[in-house]
Amino acid sequence: MLPRRLECSRCGLGHDAGTLQGSCESCAAPLFARYDLDAAARTLRRGDLAGRRRDLWRYAEVLPIAAEREIVGLGEGMTPCLPAGRLGAWAGAPGLLVKDEGANPTGSFKARGMAVAVTAAKRLGARALFVPSAGNAGVALAAYAARAGLPALVALPLDAPAAMTSDCRACGAEILAVEGTIREAAAAGRARAGAIGAFDLSTLREPYRVEGKKTMAYELAEQLERLPDWIVYPCGGGTGVVGMWKAFEEMEALGWTDGRRPKLLVVQSERCAPVVRAFEEGKEETEPFPEPETCASGLRVPAPPAGFLLLRALRESGGAALAVSEAEILEGIRAFARLEGIVPSPEGAAALAGLRRATRAGLVREGEAAVLFQTGSGAKYGEVIARALP
């Protein structure tokens, strides 16, 4: 159903959900879609979804559509939650479950956010779309824009994985390849986007990519008997963490879950760890991380746009943030592939390495249940996978 309004996640200011909106016009923080959850609870019942469509739009009551025909979709969501005993033993977490987001269209969970954001932007009248990206978000935007019949502009670092740049091109997007990281790409891309009137779908600068990503938590609640003790998540811009945390709040209001939420274990690369640093230093906002460089390109986000939301969710959950080395990420790639036959994205491998560190440090204890987000397929990371081989 359509949200009743958009609400600023920092100052609470309300915004009209009936027009295209970016971030809060008063304080620039992200806007959250607020639905009539009492009405939603009457039809959206956890035990009662079996006959629904097998993609994330099965949770239509808490997504921004008025009718199914508005959906710009490619079958995103409803990814498998796989028991991964051998990998769990390797990481010190027996009973480990892997949520394999590589099964999404376009090869990563960016499809979730973009499907919902493009659907909303199209319905609200956007004529062209723009995103700065480390790679996967660009591929997803290019694909969903093509699906919607809208032109797309994607700004990428020059050294983004080659397969990602070519997939964007294949889908007809205009590419802006920029020296530096996603941060520099964003700055250059915004000027061009303004010139061509493209609506900006940057991470946490419009309300609906979070809505797509939040469905990961709805799926966990639907797929599992009980929510895990830990969610292990490789964090870049933070849409997934922020989205899932919002979903837990909604699911409590819907009567899907009691007040117990999983603890969040956020994993970053040592070479780009703004969230880990702020978490350790007890700060409420992240600071730009100097000289960011990691093979997990989706984690190369030196200045997450809404660090305060990430840190807030992390602390409310009683969770933790850990950084892993580049060598551990490559080791994680090998373990994933050899032990379970899943060729992961380096970001998913980073999460695995983080989990192993956390069990060794006694942070994640034996007997605690963990779900690890393997956030993308390794298919577009040929160079990195090759580097991981002995």
Ligand SMILES: *Cc1c(COP(=O)(O)O)cnc(C)c1O
């Ligand atoms: C973007 C990306 C991430 C980081 O996700 P956020 O929710 O933006 O923090 C992790 N893994 C992969 C494969 C990505 O593409």
Ligand SMILES: [Zn+2]
């Ligand atoms: Zn505000």
